[in-house]
Amino acid sequence: MSNLHELSQRLMALDDRITACMKCGMCQAVCPMFGASGMEADVARGKLALIDNLAHEMIQDPEAVADKLGRCLLCGSCQASCPPGVQIMDVFMEAREIVNAYLGLHPVKKMIFRALLPQPSVFNLAMRVGAPMQGLMFRSTGAPQGTVCAPMLNFMLGDRHMRPLAKKPLHVRHGALDERRQPGGIKVAFYPGCMGDKMYVDMAEACLKVLRHHNVAVFMPKGLTCCGIPALSSGDADGMVKQMKVNLKALDGGDFDYILSPCGSCTSTVKELWPRYAGRIGAVEKRKADQLAAKAMDINAFLVDVLKVQPAGTPAGNATSVTYHDSCHLKKSLGVVSQPRAVMAANPAYKVVEMAEPDRCCGCGGSFNLFHYDYSRKIGQRKRDNVVASQAEVVAAGCPACMMQLEDVLSHNKDRVRVMHTVEIYAESLK
Amino acid sequence: MASQALIRDFEDLIGKENVFSSEADRQSYSYDSAVLAPVVPSLVLRPTSTEQLGVCVKKLYDNGIPMTVRGAGTNLSGGTIPDNTDTVVILTNGLNRIIEINSDDLYAVVEPGVITAQFAAEVAKKNLFYPPDPGSQAVSTIGGNIAENAGGLRGLKYGVTKDYLMGVEFFDATGEIVKSGSRTVKCVTGYNLAGMLVQSEGTLGIISQAILKLVPPPKASKALMAVFDEVQDAAEAVAGIIAAHVVPCTLELLDNNTIVRVDDYTKAGLPREAGAILLIEVDGHPAQVADDAEAVERVLKANRARAVHVPKDAEEKFKLWEARRMALPVLARCRPTTVLEDATVPRSQIPAMMKAVNEIAAKHKLEVGTFGHAGDGNLHPTFLCDKRDKDEFHRVEEAIDEMFDVALKLHGTLSGEHGIGTAKSKWMEKETSRGTILFSQRLRRALDPKGLFNATKLVGI
Secondary structure, rough: OOOOHHHHHHHHHHHHHHHHOOOOOHHOOOHHHHHHHHHHHHOOHHHHHHHHHHOOOOOOOOHHHHHHHOOOOOHHHHHHHHOOOOOOHHHHHHHHHHHHHOOOOOHHHHHHHHHHOOOHHHHHHHHHHHHHHHHOOOOOOOOOOOOEEEEHHHHHOOOOEEEOOOOOOOHHOOOHHHHHHOOOOEEEEEEHHHHHHHHHHHHHHHHHHHHOOOOOEEEEOOOOOOOHHHHHHHHOOOOOOOOHHHHHHHOOOOOOOEEOOOOHHHHHHHHHHHHHHHHHOOOHHHHHHHHHHHHHHEEHHHHHHHHHOOOOOOOOOOOOOEEOOOHHHHHHHHHOHHHHHHHHHHOOOOEEEOOOOOOOOOOOOHHHHHHHHHHHHHHHHHHHHHHHHOOOOEEOOOHHHHHHHHHHHHHOOOOOOOEEEHHHHHHHHOO | OOOOOHHHHHHHHHHHHHOOOHHHHHOOOOOOOOOOOOOOOEEOOOOOOHHHHHHHHHHHHHHOOOOOEEOOOOOOOOOOOOOOOOOEEEEEEOOOOOOOEOOOOOOEEEEOOOEHHHHHHHHHHOOOOOOOOOOOOOOOOOOHHHHHOOOOOOOOHHHHHHHHHHEEEEOOOOOOOEEEEEEOOOOOOOHHHHHOOOOOOOOOOOOEEEEEEOOOOOOOOEEEEEEEEEEHHHHHHHHHHOOOOOOEEEEEEEEEOOOOOHHHHOOOOOOOOOEEEEEEEEEHHHHHHHHHHHHHHHHHOOEEEEEOOOOOOOHHHHHHHHHHHHHHHHHOOOOEEEEEOOOOOOOOHHHHHHHHHHHHHHHHHHEEEEEEEEEHOOOEEOOOOOOHHHHHHHHHHHHHHHHHHHHHHHHOOOOOOOOOOOOOOHHHHOOOOOHHHHHHHHHHEEEEOOOOOOOOOOOOO
8 A cells, every 4th residue: 555545545445334423422431541541532433533534534644543543442342332333343453454554564563463473383482481581580579469570671561560471381281182072072172362371371271170070072282373363453464364374274173062262352353353354365264264253152151051050059158259350352242241250150169249340441452551551550440449349359350361451450559359260260169 | 733832831731641732633623423514623622620721711812712612522513513723622521520519408519521420320329319311421521511501301300401500610711710609509699690601502601610409319200101103192192291280200202213213123022013102200209109100191091092001120111211212322323324403392382393304304205213302392303314425415404494494483492402503503593583693692792702712603703
């Protein structure tokens, strides 16, 4: 794409969908970014207007529009509550891709999305080399969440409190899994996601434990990599497609009834985005992506809707109180709301208490957290306040990205609230 | 765009983080919820205290720079669209503190950027009630509500924003602070400038603080849905309820097109073949609620209601009101552009107005769905079109012109709750008089000699 006119022409493809915005401004009520900044350009109505203006060549500054588009967590709250039902997320994703094609992808992102992530062996090696080195750079924060920080890397990581990389990733612990299906039983492909594989390995182990408890056979092939959502969010559809192709190949030939992930973002990507973008690779991949999408399910939904896991009844007298954070992808994209709560309640040692605004975005937003850490923390603080006000001892989520964000904000506030995945809570109750 | 020197001055006065001069930022304050052409301001300011607001107004006045104040930008008549490209937009969302909620004396003091629904929720925590409930309350601001005299579903019994404004503090065009009203129920000190600020649409002053009346919440309520074969019967039932001297808190009408569209979308099992439905809620003391509900039911049946349905529990009641809440969103999903109008007539004239709206839409080959606060005579005929289709949009404009002609002939008004702005200013003389326009302009010039406050709005200056 060589000139602005061509850019505007490509954006005109979004015109029909943008015109549907009646500029009522109701997105202001639910947008976490607007809640933190109060700026019209940060809310869906403002962004849609700017994309529209760029399409109609009323603004000739694609970099400014790209910058505004980047100030969005892609939580989908605006779309979920948009009165005229504008497909805001699709418009934003496509606009990011078009504007990015004009501006060009940052070399670091290009390297990560197109060279590192589509090569699982290189990606895994980089992480394995990095894991033992953490001791040199990171030190414990002393917070109950078990987080570390890296003052020497402040220029790169900011003042983040985070979970360290696992010494031994899931795929190293288990290798490739292709368990025999029990007669008449269920077999699932388990997609742990990058964080389940490399950071929240205990959570992924809890998922495997639960599946085994229910006699579900597991297929976890070698060669899985990132689902592609970080690349797509950065406007790099090519990078996302490359990563998807690697995953499609790894999963090809597996005999399974469902593909499960403990990560709401990964599940949502497999279910909604892979089929939408697979046609760019070819008809065969499109068919494979469609088949996978039909089988894709959040692990909480699988446990409740398929395995019929139910709340245990009255919690024990000394039960630990746990509150639940509705991850955006789980609730707003996949409609998974009651199942994670039921999964937690299946353990009688826990009692579920609701926090205020449980479905308000925690502020992580994937790569948003990397580029807008100040706003991410500000948005996260509201979530932290709601968690603390619930007086729960544990906060659970169905998405490791949210868990990472919750740990960061709670750790910074020195709150004595542990962060767990819903399935970890259920797994504790199983022998 | 404003000069670099002016931008630097404001950055010194209110902080760099509250001065927005980039083209992208300015473009995002070029519109509001009205279907009108955008106008990009020269600068956007966000004062965070009363003092900063005063400093901004004074500096702009001294430099002869036009200004438009903006809350959430939800108004439907263009009141927050800049007058021209020299205009500076002043945001109120940096002034968003609830200063006091007084449970003993039943009032609250708030800054203009406080969001209506959040304010109502805070008040409710103290078992108090702030009744005005504009459809945009989840995002609209108290300052905007006052400037537009926002109404809502509860207007019939509880009135609108003006009925809850006890006092106001504002800046005039020169940057002087002005105060009117008090924390007392009775106050006759000086001119009623608070009343003057109501529905002034940012033309007379910029509100910095408001004293709002609170009331005890109703103890009980009961909802009913009445089904009519003919919209005229429903309209006559509305007039009948008022004539029977029963005042429900809410009395809403949905016409057939709206019912069908809502049912298509929600699958709520609404009576699709009905000409219209009325959704009614009475509230107050439990005994009064029972009496009122009975009286309403009698009037409904006397006006040929085919069925009167009383929700059996809270869940069913919620679904009933959900149907009403979904009216605009569902209509808005039908076509790219939604032109929501605000024709309002005396309640006895609702049958004639409903008939005229449908005839005008048919004549111009337009789709219209009508719903609204029938108990107030405040209807929202909603034209569905595509503003990019110039012929169709022109027909919408013609239809709206004709609709207002009818409303005025029926002794109605141009706007029940959406304001005049620039969208309806051309009609002002027709509803009022030449003298009214001249008087209003003289008033404006006296208070704003340089014509800097929303100069093109309402009656012009």
